[in-house]
Ligand SMILES: Nc1ncnc2c1ncn2[C@@H]1O[C@H](COP(=O)(O)OP(=O)(O)O)[C@@H](O)[C@H]1O
């Protein structure tokens with residue numbers, strides 16, 4: 001039998017109401033994600049990427065279409081799915097360990113097991129020595145690592161990441177991308193990464209989903225065949241990058257000619 | 261979380277919002293109405309001593325009497341005039357001192373510790389001293405009100421000026437602003453919101469102090485007299501009416517203060533949106 | 534990052550050199566932060582006031598009836614303390630504040646949490662609560678006097694009301710200002726209602742609640758002085774009224790000093806507690 005955790009999105013449509021007017025954020029989004037796969041989603045900001053992740057996470061239940069996990073419709077949130085928000089959303093009044101421990105409030109682990117799990121995940125994201133620190137004593141990159149540890153500590157089957165490295169400088173970002181790749185290989189879980197950084201999407205993803213805005217739709221899905229672990233200047237990756245960037249170039253030309 | 265059913269068309273949505281607002285209004289009125297009903301029943305069925313708790317009707321009668329006689333309106337005029345004088349005096353002093361202390365580190369070290377200590381003397385503890393030094397008349401009352409207004413305004417102005425972002429000051433320095441330009445272009449605009457918070461609090465305190473002044477420095481006409489007079493003559497209905505009037509004026513002052521603040525700070529909410 | 538940091542440092546250095554080149558104002562500013570001046574400056578003003586006060590009485594600028602000499606006030610303060618007048622009355626007042634503050638504080642906390650957590654409770658109670666809180670404590674006194682007389686009950690009710698309002702408002706606002714984001718985190722980890730209150734609402738509202746408690750205590754102390762000035766035969770406020778009636782300004786001023794000292798003590802104590810309790814707010818930079 002196949003591993004569980006098969007995610008299916010069928011014809012998702014989502015509307016928001018602003019000042020009494022409904023506008024469509026997502027339209028006709030369909031996607032199949034196999035267990036253990038790494039899927040990247042790229043698109044301009046505002047094209048509904050965060051909204052899509054919120055739907056998959058179960059934070060928002062008002063949409064049309066179906067989101068199925070192993071054939072069953074999603075209802076609400078679950079500890080089997082973890083999320084790293086765009087902003088780290090750590091609680092400022094809790095130390096690093098307590099922030100991670102918060103995720104285990106409703107886990108079946110014993111107290112000792114919890115302590116071990118927390119320590120293990122602090123090490124996984126390389127934050128030994130900062131266990132007692134408060135969030136506002138951490139740099140942006142460190143906060144994001146804590147958020148990743150907090151999302152992983154429940155050992156979810158699926159991890160959703162919403163532009164987790166968006167606010168970081170280039171050096172830190174490259175480092176954390178490499179670490180995320182390592183964690184993904186070690187843990188063997190499904191990851192869905194939302195980003196507006198094409199290079200990041202290609203470096204990490206088995207497939208890259210290119211979205212277009214107004215309303216948010218899937219424009220193209222680009223497979224990236226290069227095996228993991230990858231190196232950044234792999235020739236195949238560079239080729240895929242050219243082809244994805246081409247999609248955005250067309251879009252820009254379209255927008256400009258539409259505006260004219 | 262529970263799943264809410266949200267109506268889909270704008271018209272339906274607006275109707276639903278209107279219904280929700282009306283429901284909230286009724287819910288808010290439920291308790292006051294219940295109290296008045298209980299009060300009416302209790303007094304008319306003689307559950308309570310009606311010499312102590314008079315019926316609502318009696319209060320309405322007294323209210324009508326006062327509202328149609330000039331004493332109330334004259335008293336209101338005196339009280340408001342007093343409040344405004346005290347507010348202007350204390351507010352001006354607080355503003356000037358707050359800016360000076362906030363902008364000058366030497367001034368801050370020199371004055372703030374003393375000011376912070378003196379502030380700890382509860383406001384009303386000044387009354388006996390003020391009454392000896394300035395008597396019971398208008399000057400004493402206005403000085404007391406000014407003192408009440410002074411504290412919130414001086415501290416909020418000080419805080420506002422002090423908390424100007426260092427980055428903004430550095431911008432001013434990079435452009436070689438003079439001291440006056442820095443004050444006029446950077447410090448003043450960025451501390452305005454907090455200064456207005458002080459002004460709003462100052463207005464509220466001004467009314468509190470006005471009532472207090474009429475209480476403790478009993479000389480001359482004023483709104484508080486209705487209440488005090490009612491208590492001395494043991495006229496419950498007049499006391500209830502007096503308390504209501506004091507509360508209503510306080511309410512009006514608060515509304516005016518809040519309106520003024522939001523109006524003057526409109527640029528801020530807009531840029532935040 | 535390193536490049537950005539370098540440019541900022543560079544910019545700072547340029548600015549620092551500029552200030553250093555400026556004439557004496559810049560230098561004096563920095564020197565005033567040094568130890569000796571930092572401690573001397575705050576003492577200058579009180580010393581000046583004391584000096585003026587002393588000269589006023591030495592050269593009889595002001596009648597001692599209106600402004601007794603500092604030494605007289607000090608003597609009275611010592612005498613009143615030695616005779617137990619201050620301690621006894623202060624004890625009575627402290628007890629009143631304690632009862633009123635506890636009753637009002639707990640009631641305010643419960644009311645505020647209920648109104649903050651439940652929109653239904655808020656819809657029913659908030660308008661009435663608001664109306665009641667708008668009438669200053671001073672306004673309620675005559676009404677309450679007619680119901681409960683001028684005994685201990687009146688004082689404790691007034692102090693409790695003065696405490697209740699700021700604490701309840703702080704609780705409501707503290708809860709309502711919690712970012713929606715935090716609740717989403719709670720829902721990601723499948724928090725129960727109780728867990729949401731325990732792990733998100735309460736800690737997130739603590740800074741606001743602390744402000745409320747500080748204000749509440751401040752108002753309680755203020756209300757105590759008011760009721761004791763108005764209707765009392767004992768307590769620190771009464772001591773003041775007594776001094777005023779006998780035209781003994783030394784007693785009045787001595788009592789003011791005691792009231793100020795207690796206020797200062799309360800304020801400092803709470804500030805200390807706050808800095809201990811809210812250590813997580815201290816940032817690294
Ligand atoms: N709660 C909301 N209410 C109304 N509009 C929203 C809400 N959340 C997002 N939007 C709008 O939906 C669109 C997509 O937002 P989002 O999913 O955050 O985009 P992305 O993450 O791709 O930048 C944007 O136009 C945004 O303004």
Ligand SMILES: [Mg+2]
Pocket residue numbers: 046049050051086162163
């Ligand atoms: Mg987004």
